[in-house]
């Protein structure tokens with residue numbers, strides 16, 4: 001029998017933290033054992049948390065006291081999940097890795113360290129081997145693995161599946177993102193109610209930068225097409241939905257490509273997590289909807305057999321012989337953050353980087 005792994009959730013009261021608590025409370029072998037925060041330290045979790053997700057605070061968790069973010073208090077913890085805010089996360093995660101802990105981070109601080117994996121388990125699982133280099137170079141017993149920006153994942157998952165099999169020329173992406181993507185309390189209501197808030201050039205650029213890294217890793221050892229030949233552009237926005245980033249993608253190809261074939265490719269896309277039957281792996285990482293007016297954020301963000309873990313794709317149309325259009329919908333705090341982190345942990349356990 002497998003032993004139960006104890007997890008610490010740093011930032012457990014945040015919007016990503018609550019999804020970790022919710023998902024791990026039903027996990028077959030990873031249990032939330034330590035909840036850490038900042039302003040809520042010393043108080044019972046059930047009293048301070050704003051449970052802005054489905055269900056209720058699990059009974060066995062409600063009375064747990066929120067503790068400080070200190071590795072010395074977590075001797076018996078096996079995995080650290082770190083949805084800490086940008087800036088606060090970086091040094092804390094390094095400290096934990098140095099002390100020997102496996103750290104899975106949803107924060108941006110280490111996403112572009114060349115020896116830190118930026119992991120989407122179905123797309124670039126081989127990048128886990130960067131951990132060996134990371135440990136050697138930094139003389140750490142532990143390590144850091146990151147998950148990409150939720151917005152980047154909503155595009156990278158379908159684009160990665162396409163990029164593997166077709167001669168892609170480029171993709172133009174327009175995002176319509178939910179409020180929870182900005183954490184709690186997030187955007188002032190007067191900026192976003194009755195409005196579409198452009199997120200600006202900086203957000204557009206970081207989205208593209210992460211997708212480029214992931215696509216280049218998807219195509220390892222394959223020269224054709226070269227990534228430098230691929231153009232990507234993004235225009236990002238936020239609107240007043242609660243969860244779920246909706247993205248419109250125009251994808252162009254270097255040769256004639258039929259939308260129907262691409263649709264089949266997306267429907268049949270599977271990765272290592274599905275082969276290994278990891279507990280948080282959805283049987284379909286991409287769900288393709290055929291109805292002309294789906295996916296819709298309200299109805300489809302929890303789709304799939306592991307709710308919120310599938311990217312829902314639809315409106316696949318031929319624009320011209322070398323261009324298709326599609327839309328994608330990702331649950332930003334589940335597949336785009338906590339669920340992606342748990343799936344990464346499960347893969348790290350299978351690959352022997354976290355002791356079973």
Ligand SMILES: NC(=O)c1ccc[n+]([C@@H]2O[C@H](COP(=O)([O-])OP(=O)(O)OC[C@H]3O[C@@H](n4cnc5c(N)ncnc54)[C@H](OP(=O)(O)O)[C@@H]3O)[C@@H](O)[C@H]2O)c1
Pocket residue numbers: 010011012013014015016017036037038039040041069083084085086088089106107108148149150180181182183184185332333336337
């Ligand atoms: N929201 C998303 O859709 C999403 C998706 C992908 C990645 N991410 C990333 O995940 C991280 C968390 O996002 P979020 O939306 O969950 O944010 P959030 O709702 O603002 O939550 C922040 C959490 O961090 C804790 N915290 C703040 N400063 C801290 C510090 N100095 N030391 C220890 N704990 C601290 C807070 O604890 P107290 O309540 O106790 O103060 C709270 O639990 C960010 O880096 C974000 O970029 C978010």
